[in-house]
Amino acid sequence: MPARPIARAYFAAQAVAGAAWWLAVWTVPAVRDATLGGLDPLLVALGDLPCFVLASAFAASGLRWAVWIVVPWTCAVAAGMALYATITGLAGWGALLMLGAGGGTVLAGVALRLGRLPSERLLVGPFAPREAQRASAGRQLARTAAQTAVFWGCFLLVIPLGIAAVEARWGLRLPIGAVDEPVRAAGVVAGAALLVAASALGTWSAHAMATRGDGTPLPAATARRLVVSGPYRWVRNPMAIAGIAQGVAVGLLLGSWLVVLYALAGSLLWNRAIRPHEEADLAARFGAEFAAYAARVACWAPRRPGAVARAARSS
Structure with a gap:
């Protein structure tokens, strides 16, 4: 479906949601307290009704200005x-609702103005695809280890701890009473088990990329050879699966639903905005070899043996 109709539908939904929220603000004190705190609703409404609700409605009608x-x-x-x-x-x-609305509004605004989302602009710096320089397996493993330490430290430690701190400060933590302590303990155990399993998968995938692909998992030093063994034998993106599962696991360990949401939102962003460009790069570099591999091996979940055999025959 073209981007502009989706953007207009988003703005229409935002206009309706904004109007419904303001109705709740004026009629339900709990909504007013949770979303506005001590702010004067009348002063906020003077700007928000025309600039958010009405402007969203105008954008939904196709008025790009x-x-x-x-x-x-x-x-x-x-x-x-x-x-x-x-x-x-x-x-x-x-604050949380407006941050979500801000992100959605920016994306919808870009789609409405340009007719598409220029996701290729996300491929900058370490995310811009470039083949790794030739090096020994030991050198590639060392580079991979350094990358892993930086990315895991950033995306699985620093950012989640920041999100959890904001969640606590903003009063967004879900209440857990004494009766729910077994549930909390089960979440910690499940998070620890998931983190160990996902980290093992990520380490295995990175090792395969370094030793069999002559490269690293980072797009800026991507593999020189197509890797179809190890965990890549069953799914095309084991590193992404490991990263998503690790993020969810950290959220369970921290007892933070926002960290779990952060991990899931990151998976959607990667799947919709980054993966198509990465796979286009693989198709350009490896041609029929990658086409046959993609036909045989699924992106997210291993295929049944019968489905693999049919895919192999068709390719």
């Missing part, structure tokens, strides 16, 4: 609400 109103307003309000919630500890749910 409305994007220049709703996008800056939503981003400014999201930043202001985040700052307010961090300083006061109030209106955390309002």
